[in-house]
Amino acid sequence: MTAVGPQERLARAALTRVLEPGDEQGGRWLRTFGAAGLLDLFGSSAGARDTVRGQLAGATERRLDGYRARAARAVPERDLSAITAVGGRFVCPGDAEWPSQLDDLGPARPIGLWIRGRPDLRIWSLRSVAVVGARACTPYGAHMAASLSSGLAERGWVVTSGAAFGVDGAAHRGALAADGATVAVLACGVDVVYPPGHAELVGRIAEQGLVIGELPPGDHPTRSRFVLRNRVIAALTRGTVVVEAEYRSGSLVTARCAQRLGRFTMGVPGPATSGLSAGVHELLRGEGVLVTDAAEVVELVGDIGDLAPARRGPVLPRDLLDPVSARVLEALPARGAADGREIARVAGTTADETLGRLYELHSLGFVERHGDRWQLASRTTQETLARRGGA
Template identity: 50%
Template sequence: MESDHGDVPSAHDRSDDAVARACLTAVASAGDPVMGALLDEHGAAAVWEALASGRPPSAPPGIRPAAYAQRAARWVERAARVDPDSLLTESADLGCRLLVPGDPGWPTQLDDLRLHRPYALWVRGAHDLRHACLRSVAVVGARSATPYGRHVAADLAWGLAQRSWTVVSGGAYGIDSAAHRGGLAAGAPSVAVLACGLDLAYPRGNENLFADIAARGALVSEHPRGAVPSRHGFLIRNRIIAALTPGAVVVEAGLRSGALNTARHAHELNRTVMAVPGPVTSALSAGCHRLIRDFGATCVTGADDVVEQVGRIGTDLAPGPGSALDPDTLDPESRRVLAEVPQRGGTGTAAVAAACELGLDSALSRLGLLAAAGFIERGPSGWRARSARLTPQPTAAR
């Protein structure tokens, strides 16, 4: 993506508050409630000025002085290594823009996080984040998902996208990837909240997916460029996925899955928590079943059920059994690729690429999106159309 120095040209062209918040993303751990309390008490500009000068503010009420002293020492040490101009201009060179509370594009639902609210967000992508999340649903689940789980996630995201709902997820393998691809295949924007800097593609195997999301949606992180992912980072970013949306769907999750952490955040934020049932013999459905049985999650089996839970009363009620996927809603390039996939037999990626005058990577990306959305599948002889295109049937997720 080309850099846009009109978004974040230098520290001198942003307010003191915005520059301070950008710097604090490189100084304090994400979502630290102690930093949140300091920002509420003093404001971002004053907090950053104090840390940059080596004289941290006094501890907020209720924080043990010894514990605060250790935190403050780390912040001061990190602040000494931050150059505001370099941070902002190099981020702009990567195509990243900065969002802070009060900006027109800031999703105000994040304010529900209170002391755990992000200090700022780094965003890369073609879509306005606030607008993309006005009608959005979090779709999360296991990284080591089963074919059943990936199919349900893609079908669910497809159905949501057809009704103009954005999918928000974490960009991980498994359920996250299937949900992002399903929504993108239907032509809707997708939002991925990452646990690292936006200059890194993690997991690396999703690099092409992240490029597709940036082209038609938004990549989001509260971490500055260069920040590497960590276990804590994955868990803490889940609160953002939950806060951005009015409801979260767990498609497939084990009893110790990080997706249950997202569901917990959603519950604490008074969002709607939903779960998709699965085979009782599958350990990857045990978390979903526990959410339904013990924690009051709503059992959902398709996009109509989800929209009925999070949509507007009277306008988003479920109309009944769904219909087959409609190829006319695909973007033109995806329709060309789909047209080259036979209904019987099979064809290879190279043959599709040649017929559509695409590179191998682009053709494979489109074929993957079509497969995630349920249009095609990979058989012994190559890519072929799914039988659902010949005889419309309700999908397994409904």
């Protein structure tokens, strides 16, 4: 990996004020000319406009004027000082801390990332899972997000989300409650708290985890920036879990981006009648994988052998009987008693074998004897009725 020179770093910091996140055309120019070279082109005199447009394929005059105006106002030294003042840093491609999985975004790769928090982003991103979902989530959605995230944190996984109200906030809180690692990816400057109601939460994440974003200090979010932020969440993580999402939810944007990048895409099911789970269910009808807890998530995104425990209902005493004894027990009537010959006929066994099994079942408390007749013990009767769909 090539070390980033001071001039290139300064130019990339400036370009975070010039190019919008996810600008693929800008990303192609950046790859062609380098950050310093592209910034020089944007800063060219007005008289060189035609020459610059010839070099920047696809740049309209109006668009180029916009880039030039933004470049003229960019003061990267001030932005770098601002991030240092809040204990942060600016990381860009070529740095040791740069997560290489972001390169999967191609031309839409971030120019750089503004970061608050002490941990190393590259290391944390190696074992990271995104937990995203509805802002206006139900208590069920908040519970599932928090439970999943705390379980992931306890297993040594980093929980990544967007610090929004609803599922995002519950996911971060679940990880923090387990003293685990969590990353908040913002659609604004990392020194700007949005939503304002999450000031305390974002502060805790900055102290215990990482707060990151593509936009320079002081920049505020817009609708499009929220949508574009989701591609970073998807690219940084091994998989994305969606907890509650309507058909047009931004969380589904994250999930679809994860699918395009070859990441695991998972969904937590909800009631079939809930509009807030409709988007998740649509995801699960496609390539999404249904998950209900952290163990099932880790089984997908983890290493070989990280298997979720086998799931089964409770083991009843009669489940432990051998096949013949179970058949004899099933042959007894649900109500009333029967003699040994009748039971043998129904069970398809000999009278002697049936009698021997009945005595064994009696000693185990499954049946009662009344003279030559046998009947189910009271607790066995209830169990048999339940199994047969009786009252």
